[in-house]
Amino acid sequence: GIQVEQSPPDLILQEGANSTLRCNFSDSVNNLQWFHQNPWGQLINLFYIPSGTKQNGRLSATTVATERYSLLYISSSQTTDSGVYFCAVNSNSGYALNFGKGTSLLVTP
Amino acid sequence: DGGITQSPKYLFRKEGQNVTLSCEQNLNHDAMYWYRQDPGQGLRLIYYSQIVNDFQKGDIAEGYSVSREKKESFPLTVTSAQKNPTAFYLCASSYAGGRHEQYFGPGTRLTVT
Numbered sequence A: 001g002i003q004v005e006q007s008p009p010d011l012i013l014q015e016g017a018n019s020t021l022r023c024n025f026s027d028s029v030n031n032l033q034w035f036h037q038n039p040w041g042q043l044i045n046l047f048y049i050p051s052g053t054k055q056n057g058r059l060s061a062t063t064v065a066t067e068r069y070s071l072l073y074i075s076s077s078q079t080t081d082s083g084v085y086f087c088a089v090n091s092n093s094g095y096a097l098n099f100g101k102g103t104s105l106l107v108t109p
Numbered sequence B: 001d002g003g004i005t006q007s008p009k010y011l012f013r014k015e016g017q018n019v020t021l022s023c024e025q026n027l028n029h030d031a032m033y034w035y036r037q038d039p040g041q042g043l044r045l046i047y048y049s050q051i052v053n054d055f056q057k058g059d060i061a062e063g064y065s066v067s068r069e070k071k072e073s074f075p076l077t078v079t080s081a082q083k084n085p086t087a088f089y090l091c092a093s094s095y096a097g098g099r100h101e102q103y104f105g106p107g108t109r110l111t112v113t
Helices: none
Strands: A004-007 A010-014 A019-025 A029-037 A043-048 A052-056 A059-064 A069-074 A083-091 A103-108 B004-007 B010-013 B019-025 B031-037 B043-051 B054-057 B064-066 B076-078 B087-094 B108-112
Touching (some): A004 A083, A010 A019, A019 A029, A019 A103, A043 A052, A043 A059, A069 A083, B004 B087, B019 B031, B019 B087, B019 B108, B043 B064
Parallel strands (some): A010 A103
Antiparallel strands (some): A004 A019, A019 A069, A029 A043, A029 A083, A083 A103, B019 B076, B043 B054, B064 B076, B087 B108
16 A cells, blocks of 8 residues: 655754754555644644645644655644644545555754 | 534443444544554544435454444444454545544544453
Protein backbone atom coordinates (compact mmCIF):
# COMPACT_ATOMS: atom_id res chain seq x y z
CA GLY A 1 0.00 0.00 0.00
CA ILE A 2 0.89 3.66 -0.11
CA GLN A 3 3.60 4.81 2.34
CA VAL A 4 3.36 8.08 4.26
CA GLU A 5 6.38 9.56 6.02
CA GLN A 6 6.26 12.62 8.25
CA SER A 7 9.13 14.71 9.49
CA PRO A 8 10.32 15.70 11.95
CA PRO A 9 8.89 13.18 14.41
CA ASP A 10 9.22 15.63 17.31
CA LEU A 11 9.50 19.41 17.46
CA ILE A 12 9.87 21.83 20.35
CA LEU A 13 9.32 25.53 19.72
CA GLN A 14 9.16 28.68 21.73
CA GLU A 15 5.94 30.66 21.50
CA GLY A 16 6.04 32.98 18.49
CA ALA A 17 8.33 30.82 16.38
CA ASN A 18 7.47 29.48 12.92
CA SER A 19 7.69 25.86 11.80
CA THR A 20 7.35 23.64 8.74
CA LEU A 21 6.11 20.06 8.88
CA ARG A 22 6.65 17.75 5.94
CA CYS A 23 4.71 14.79 4.55
CA ASN A 24 6.11 12.53 1.81
CA PHE A 25 3.99 9.89 0.11
CA SER A 26 4.88 7.08 -2.23
CA ASP A 27 2.09 7.09 -4.84
CA SER A 28 -0.43 9.32 -6.60
CA VAL A 29 -3.21 10.53 -4.34
CA ASN A 30 -6.70 11.92 -4.73
CA ASN A 31 -7.03 12.99 -1.11
CA LEU A 32 -4.57 14.50 1.34
CA GLN A 33 -5.63 15.80 4.72
CA TRP A 34 -3.79 17.43 7.62
CA PHE A 35 -5.14 16.89 11.13
CA HIS A 36 -4.31 18.18 14.59
CA GLN A 37 -4.88 15.68 17.39
CA ASN A 38 -5.60 17.47 20.64
CA PRO A 39 -4.71 16.13 24.11
CA TRP A 40 -8.14 14.44 24.39
CA GLY A 41 -7.54 12.50 21.18
CA GLN A 42 -9.94 14.39 18.94
CA LEU A 43 -8.76 14.71 15.34
CA ILE A 44 -9.39 18.21 14.09
CA ASN A 45 -9.48 18.79 10.33
CA LEU A 46 -6.95 21.43 9.32
CA PHE A 47 -6.78 21.12 5.54
CA TYR A 48 -8.16 19.01 2.72
CA ILE A 49 -5.44 19.61 0.15
CA PRO A 50 -4.76 16.96 -2.55
CA SER A 51 -3.00 19.69 -4.53
CA GLY A 52 -2.30 23.41 -4.39
CA THR A 53 -2.02 25.87 -1.52
CA LYS A 54 -4.48 26.89 1.18
CA GLN A 55 -4.32 29.23 4.15
CA ASN A 56 -6.36 29.43 7.32
CA GLY A 57 -5.21 32.09 9.76
CA ARG A 58 -1.73 31.28 11.03
CA LEU A 59 -1.72 27.92 9.27
CA SER A 60 -1.10 27.23 5.62
CA ALA A 61 -0.45 24.12 3.55
CA THR A 62 0.99 23.29 0.17
CA THR A 63 0.80 20.00 -1.69
CA VAL A 64 3.00 19.34 -4.73
CA ALA A 65 1.30 16.22 -6.04
CA THR A 66 3.72 15.65 -8.91
CA GLU A 67 6.63 15.49 -6.43
CA ARG A 68 4.62 13.59 -3.81
CA TYR A 69 4.97 15.83 -0.79
CA SER A 70 2.98 18.26 1.30
CA LEU A 71 4.07 20.95 3.75
CA LEU A 72 2.20 22.40 6.72
CA TYR A 73 3.35 25.84 7.89
CA ILE A 74 2.61 27.13 11.36
CA SER A 75 3.44 30.79 11.94
CA SER A 76 3.63 32.68 15.24
CA SER A 77 3.07 29.47 17.17
CA GLN A 78 1.00 29.46 20.36
CA THR A 79 0.92 27.00 23.25
CA THR A 80 -2.49 25.85 22.04
CA ASP A 81 -0.82 24.59 18.83
CA SER A 82 0.79 21.80 20.86
CA GLY A 83 -0.27 18.28 19.98
CA VAL A 84 0.28 15.77 17.22
CA TYR A 85 -0.09 16.69 13.56
CA PHE A 86 -1.01 13.93 11.15
CA CYS A 87 -0.85 13.78 7.40
CA ALA A 88 -3.17 11.23 5.76
CA VAL A 89 -3.60 10.31 2.11
CA ASN A 90 -5.81 8.19 -0.09
CA SER A 91 -4.23 6.63 -3.17
CA ASN A 92 -6.06 6.78 -6.50
CA SER A 93 -6.96 3.10 -6.12
CA GLY A 94 -7.85 3.21 -2.42
CA TYR A 95 -10.98 3.79 -0.33
CA ALA A 96 -9.70 5.12 3.00
CA LEU A 97 -6.98 7.25 4.50
CA ASN A 98 -3.45 6.04 5.15
CA PHE A 99 -1.83 7.90 8.03
CA GLY A 100 1.73 8.89 8.77
CA LYS A 101 3.09 8.45 12.29
CA GLY A 102 2.67 12.12 13.04
CA THR A 103 4.78 15.06 14.21
CA SER A 104 4.56 15.74 17.93
CA LEU A 105 4.75 19.50 18.52
CA LEU A 106 5.34 21.17 21.87
CA VAL A 107 5.14 24.96 22.06
CA THR A 108 6.61 26.39 25.23
CA PRO A 109 5.78 29.81 26.74
CA ASP B 1 -25.55 20.19 15.52
CA GLY B 2 -24.13 18.05 12.74
CA GLY B 3 -21.40 15.65 13.55
CA ILE B 4 -20.19 12.21 14.54
CA THR B 5 -20.80 10.80 17.99
CA GLN B 6 -19.09 7.82 19.57
CA SER B 7 -20.00 6.12 22.78
CA PRO B 8 -18.89 5.37 25.32
CA LYS B 9 -15.85 7.62 25.74
CA TYR B 10 -14.09 5.08 27.97
CA LEU B 11 -14.74 1.34 28.13
CA PHE B 12 -13.24 -1.29 30.39
CA ARG B 13 -13.69 -5.00 29.78
CA LYS B 14 -12.31 -8.28 30.97
CA GLU B 15 -10.40 -10.49 28.57
CA GLY B 16 -12.66 -12.93 26.72
CA GLN B 17 -15.66 -10.61 26.51
CA ASN B 18 -17.02 -9.15 23.29
CA VAL B 19 -17.69 -5.42 23.32
CA THR B 20 -19.54 -3.15 20.88
CA LEU B 21 -18.54 0.45 20.19
CA SER B 22 -21.15 2.83 18.86
CA CYS B 23 -20.73 5.33 16.02
CA GLU B 24 -23.52 7.58 14.75
CA GLN B 25 -23.42 10.43 12.20
CA ASN B 26 -26.00 12.97 11.10
CA LEU B 27 -23.99 14.41 8.22
CA ASN B 28 -25.86 12.38 5.58
CA HIS B 29 -22.58 10.73 4.62
CA ASP B 30 -22.62 7.48 2.66
CA ALA B 31 -19.20 6.21 3.71
CA MET B 32 -18.13 5.32 7.25
CA TYR B 33 -14.86 3.99 8.65
CA TRP B 34 -13.31 2.51 11.78
CA TYR B 35 -9.68 3.17 12.65
CA ARG B 36 -7.51 2.02 15.51
CA GLN B 37 -4.74 4.09 17.12
CA ASP B 38 -2.03 2.66 19.37
CA PRO B 39 0.22 4.91 21.53
CA GLY B 40 2.67 6.95 19.49
CA GLN B 41 1.29 5.65 16.21
CA GLY B 42 -0.85 6.81 13.34
CA LEU B 43 -4.29 5.42 12.64
CA ARG B 44 -4.86 2.07 10.94
CA LEU B 45 -8.02 1.06 9.08
CA ILE B 46 -10.14 -1.74 10.55
CA TYR B 47 -13.28 -1.70 8.36
CA TYR B 48 -15.05 0.65 6.02
CA SER B 49 -18.50 0.86 4.48
CA GLN B 50 -19.37 2.78 1.33
CA ILE B 51 -23.10 2.13 1.49
CA VAL B 52 -25.77 0.57 3.69
CA ASN B 53 -25.57 -3.25 3.98
CA ASP B 54 -22.09 -3.33 2.51
CA PHE B 55 -18.69 -3.20 4.22
CA GLN B 56 -15.09 -4.17 3.48
CA LYS B 57 -12.15 -5.28 5.58
CA GLY B 58 -9.31 -2.89 6.14
CA ASP B 59 -5.70 -3.62 7.00
CA ILE B 60 -6.32 -5.01 10.51
CA ALA B 61 -9.82 -6.56 10.44
CA GLU B 62 -8.98 -9.79 12.28
CA GLY B 63 -10.88 -10.06 15.56
CA TYR B 64 -13.36 -7.31 14.67
CA SER B 65 -16.84 -7.30 13.12
CA VAL B 66 -19.17 -4.55 11.90
CA SER B 67 -22.68 -4.01 10.60
CA ARG B 68 -24.26 -1.25 8.51
CA GLU B 69 -28.03 -1.58 8.74
CA LYS B 70 -28.69 2.16 8.73
CA LYS B 71 -26.93 4.99 6.91
CA GLU B 72 -26.37 6.85 10.19
CA SER B 73 -24.88 3.99 12.21
CA PHE B 74 -21.76 1.81 11.94
CA PRO B 75 -21.15 -0.16 15.17
CA LEU B 76 -17.88 -2.03 15.73
CA THR B 77 -17.67 -5.23 17.77
CA VAL B 78 -14.33 -6.15 19.28
CA THR B 79 -14.43 -9.89 19.74
CA SER B 80 -12.48 -12.12 22.10
CA ALA B 81 -10.45 -13.23 19.06
CA GLN B 82 -8.73 -9.84 18.90
CA LYS B 83 -5.36 -10.46 20.55
CA ASN B 84 -4.49 -6.90 21.58
CA PRO B 85 -7.79 -5.01 21.86
CA THR B 86 -6.61 -2.22 24.18
CA ALA B 87 -6.43 0.88 21.97
CA PHE B 88 -8.10 4.15 20.98
CA TYR B 89 -10.84 3.61 18.40
CA LEU B 90 -11.94 6.35 16.03
CA CYS B 91 -14.91 6.40 13.70
CA ALA B 92 -15.04 8.61 10.60
CA SER B 93 -17.40 9.42 7.75
CA SER B 94 -17.34 11.08 4.33
CA TYR B 95 -19.68 11.74 1.42
CA ALA B 96 -18.21 8.84 -0.48
CA GLY B 97 -15.10 6.74 -0.28
CA GLY B 98 -11.51 7.77 -0.62
CA ARG B 99 -11.27 11.09 -2.37
CA HIS B 100 -13.74 12.96 -0.19
CA GLU B 101 -12.81 14.74 3.03
CA GLN B 102 -13.19 12.56 6.11
CA TYR B 103 -14.44 13.78 9.48
CA PHE B 104 -13.77 12.03 12.77
CA GLY B 105 -15.68 11.37 15.95
CA PRO B 106 -14.17 11.95 19.42
CA GLY B 107 -13.09 8.32 19.86
CA THR B 108 -13.53 5.52 22.40
CA ARG B 109 -10.67 4.38 24.65
CA LEU B 110 -10.98 0.64 25.22
CA THR B 111 -9.01 -1.08 27.97
CA VAL B 112 -9.12 -4.86 28.25
CA THR B 113 -7.53 -6.54 31.27
